[in-house]
Amino acid sequence: QSVLTQPPSVSAAPGQKVTISCSGSSSNIGNNYVSWYQQLPGTAPKLLIYDNNKRPSGIPDRFSGSKSGTSATLGITGLQTGDEADYYCGTWDTSLSAGVFGGGTKLTVL
Amino acid sequence: QLQLQESGPGLVKPSETLSLTCTVSGGSISSSSYYWGWIRQPPGRGLEWIGTIYYSGGTYYNPSLRSRVTISVDTSKNQFSLRLSSVTAADTAVYYCARGARGANYLGYYYYYMDVWGKGTTVTVSS
Numbered sequence: 001q002s003v004l005t006q007p008p009s010v011s012a013a014p015g016q017k018v019t020i021s022c023s024g025s026s027s028n029i030g031n032n033y034v035s036w037y038q039q040l041p042g043t044a045p046k047l048l049i050y051d052n053n054k055r056p057s058g059i060p061d062r063f064s065g066s067k068s069g070t071s072a073t074l075g076i077t078g079l080q081t082g083d084e085a086d087y088y089c090g091t092w093d094t095s096l097s098a099g100v101f102g103g104g105t106k107l108t109v110l
Numbered sequence: 111q112l113q114l115q116e117s118g119p120g121l122v123k124p125s126e127t128l129s130l131t132c133t134v135s136g137g138s139i140s141s142s143s144y145y146w147g148w149i150r151q152p153p154g155r156g157l158e159w160i161g162t163i164y165y166s167g168g169t170y171y172n173p174s175l176r177s178r179v180t181i182s183v184d185t186s187k188n189q190f191s192l193r194l195s196s197v198t199a200a201d202t203a204v205y206y207c208a209r210g211a212r213g214a215n216y217l218g219y220y221y222y223y224m225d226v227w228g229k230g231t232t233v234t235v236s237s
Contacts, residue, residue: 033219037157045227050225
């Protein structure tokens with residue numbers, strides 16, 4: 001059971017927008033910054049979003065992040081078939097003094 | 111650019127100790143800005159954070175693994191290592207090493223994210 005809760009799967013059509021939620025508590029998301037990772041099939045995870053809403057160099061602005069209270073959201077616009085992947089949220093848990101991940105969400109672009 | 115490469119045995123017997131090394135190239139492991147960590151992914155499952163180390167040796171571990179995990183750093187070789195003792199089949203996974211950024215702002219809010227990952231190495235626990 002993951003500390004952070006994500007929906008197991010989401011789907012949308014090419015060109016559409018999708019959001020992926022990540023729910024936590026005051027000891028993690030509520031008082032710390034959230035990051036998001038994309039894992040394409042058979043590859044290592046890649047950082048998509050850090051500090052709730054910042055994009056590393058090279059990540060297109062189709063990807064966005066937001067946070068409200070103890071939940072965070074990843075948004076992807078202009079969906080492409082190449083966006084099909086597993087997406088994970090992550091943060092620091094102050095009570096555990098440890099990093100934590102969500103269980104992951106599989107995105108299907110129909 | 112910075113690259114990380116995991117190495118170690120792909121097969122470990124039950125009850126033995128799993129040992130992996132991550133070699134950092136294209137940058138110094140002694141950078142004061144970063145932590146160095148291990149993450150694993152069992153077959154068909156999600157990511158599990160194992161632990162992280164600062165170049166000076168300070169560590170943080172996943173509470174569920176703390177009694178079996180040791181992460182160490184060798185700045186002279188630009189490497190850091192993972193040891194996981196008393197392994198069982200449940201420890202079978204792809205193991206990733208990664209560079210992490212960690213700190214806190216003036217409000218005490220922590221930021222923590224992993225921006226450079228190795229390609230991962232598969233470790234199977236079986237007799």
